[in-house]
Amino acid sequence: MKKNIAGQIPDKSNTHNSGRVNPADEQTLDDLINGCREQDIHSQERLYKQFYGYAMSVALTYGQSKADAVEVVNDSFMKVFKNIHTFKTSEPFKPWFRKIVVHTAIDRARANKKFQKEVQVEDFLPQAPVDIEAELNARQIYKLLDELPDLLRFVFNMYEIEGYSHREISDQLDIAESSSRTYLTRAKAQLRKLYQSTFMDEQ
Structure with missing residues (x-):
């Protein structure tokens, strides 16, 4: 869940x-x-x-x-x-x-056309799921959100924080539902990398 x-x-x-x-x-x-x-x-x-x-x-x-x-x-x-x-x-x-x-x-x-971007073919390739919550707590996620590109940040916020479904995100951001899932996976992957470079280096 x-x-x-x-x-x-x-x-x-x-x-x-x-x-x-x-x-x-x-x-x-x-x-x-x-x-x-x-x-x-x-x-x-x-x-x-x-x-x-x-x-x-x-x-x-x-x-x-x-x-x-x-x-x-x-x-x-x-x-x-x-x-x-x-x-x-x-x-x-x-x-x-x-x-x-x-x-x-x-x-x-x-x-402001923040979501206009050239979508690459690899954006739609299958990717392994990333369980970001297993590694990051809410405060750490919040600190790193500003580092994400606009589209990834919006999708992550809407799905993980606001509780929107991928269909609702698709309608709100005018993107494909499959793209919403892909961007969420990419957002979690980037947050994990940012976590490793930010918090792991502090330890």
């Missing part, structure tokens, strides 16, 4: 609150959401501050730079405020919000 590591990955941003909801804030989250539905600027500002750090920690796994991640986060909040009426208060807010951030990162990457 595939292990989802989303909950294990640490917050990569220390600029704002990490997005963890303490008991006091949790009591007022519904009020903030209702305020945002009424387009109350103070509610929007407070929701932004409360979840900025969490959004950055998600966006940074998809952006090449902090500047890219900031734009993804700001665009995500604009979508949240525009579509807050579709959120069901009977459901957790974070998963709904996280999905918006991830989709925004994907849309931005596609608009």
